[in-house]
Amino acid sequence: MESRKLGKTGLELPILSFGASSMGAEFRSIDINEAITCVSTAIECGMNFIDTSPYYGRGMSEVLLGVALQDVPRDDYILGTKLGRYDASHFDFSAKRVEESVDVSLHRMRTDYLDIVLCHDIEYVGLRQIVEETIPALRKIQQAGKVRHVGISGYPMKIFNYVLDNTEIDLMLSYNNYHLQNRKMESIIPRLKERGVGIMNAAPFCARLLTNAPLPSWHKSNQKTREAARAAAAVCEEYGVDIAQLAVQFAILNPDITTCVTGSANPGRVRQWAEWANVPINHELLAKVEALFAPVMGEVHIEGRPENN
Secondary structure: OOEEEOOOOOOEEEOEEEEOHHHHOOOOOOOHHHHHHHHHHHHHOOOOEEEOOOOHHHHHHHHHHHHHOOOOOHHHOEEEEEEOEEEOOEEOOOHHHHHHHHHHHHHHOOOOOEEEEEEOOHHHOOHHHHHHHHHHHHHHHHHOOOEEEEEEEEOOHHHHHHHHHHOOOOEEEEEOOOEOOEOHHHHHHHHHHHHOOEEEEEOOOOOOOOOOOOOOOOOOOOHHHHHHHHHHHHHHHHOOOOHHHHHHHHHOOOOOOOEEEEOOOOHHHHHHHHHHHOOOOOHHHHHHHHHHHHHHOOOOOOOOOHHHO
8 A cells, every 4th residue: 555654754654544523323233243353454455544433333343453463563563543522522622631532432442542633523612612622631641642643623614724723733634625525725734834733634535426336315405416426326337346436536537635534334345445455546537526526516505614615
């Protein structure tokens, strides 16, 4: 698996990384043994950056990672988690909870340090607190050696610009903002590169929009976007390509984006993604799919507080 440097952190991440949200049964019921096997499969395939959060399964993802990684040498993987979001509407970015959350995550995952900690979905709270309380608290923990690199994650581009305007971060992660139907993330890449901030992408399939699987009931895309996605999938089928394959290949195409995080509790699916990542993208097919998505390119939705969008 090809790797790229992550800003000024000194880390190198694989271009495709393993997201452990599925290990928390966030999207469907899972087989725990299969979920645990996904971790060794991902590492074996070179997807050795593992991203999770206490929010995923309300702790379940971190606990299962602790089991899956207990016999894996710590130098064989790069581990990232998040803090601040603990349930659908439970957020706590206070300095006290920052310290507690890091310690709990370390305990669950049976490690004495975290390579990356991100403030999770900060668009749901006042951004001033993130800048004035949360990140400074994380910096103290970083100085103590429990955390190596500190950053933020979320959906609206406005949150990243606000934080960049008001403080220093080591890295960032945005989801659903760099894929076949939406490239909003491109707007902040120049600022991030200038500051040496590591850039991470997540969710290449846009919650199944860019797959042949049925959309979940909670999906927020509009009807025109859904119709464009179905048309794109049909064109891919004409070329003998699964639209999900094209989605993976596109999501790792931009050399300015260090990695794309995606996850599954199915080890066969993880292995398939790694194989797709090593196949050159069909640019003729990509151009046809881009033309189909052109009328709805960049269609997004409100997430979190309206003022943060």
